[in-house]
Amino acid sequence: MVVLGVVGIVVAGVIAGLTGPAGAEEGDCIKVVSASVTDADVEKIECSSAEAAFKVAAKLDSSADSCPDGDYAEYSDSGGRRSNGFKLCLMLNAAEGDCFKEESSIAAAKTTKVTCDSSASYKVGKVVTGRADENECESGDTVTVYSQPATTICLTQA
Incomplete structure (x- = not known):
């Protein structure tokens, strides 16, 4: 994961x-x-x-x-x-089609929601509510899983 x-x-x-x-x-x-x-x-x-x-x-x-x-x-x-x-x-706070940018530095990382253009790091391919299971996503996706509320978010490289 x-x-x-x-x-x-x-x-x-x-x-x-x-x-x-x-x-x-x-x-x-x-x-x-x-x-x-x-x-x-x-x-x-x-x-x-x-x-x-x-x-x-x-x-x-x-x-x-x-x-x-x-x-x-x-x-x-x-x-x-x-x-x-x-x-x-x-x-x-993701819906299918949203994009996020991951900004990293030596000290920390910050993730922001952005327009889906060349600045985006990830695009949300699928959001599964009611299930916290990384197997809901395709192979190669970046997966975030939350138990409360049960949610799985499948992200692809933008």
């Missing part, structure tokens, strides 16, 4: 308010503005926006909690003295 670069990066940051990640709930969408190994700038955004690359699959009550099984990207806020913070488990 191959995973997009941003998947698996654990980032920490403190952004409060209802429009920030602290106000995000399951089903809300997230735009990654910037990412590094130790920090990220993310915004809660309308899922219909072209910039909504990720959807919150699970919101955990502590930054130390583990996301469900799957290829989730993670956003963590460690909280403060009186809080255990929170963690967002993020899945690609």
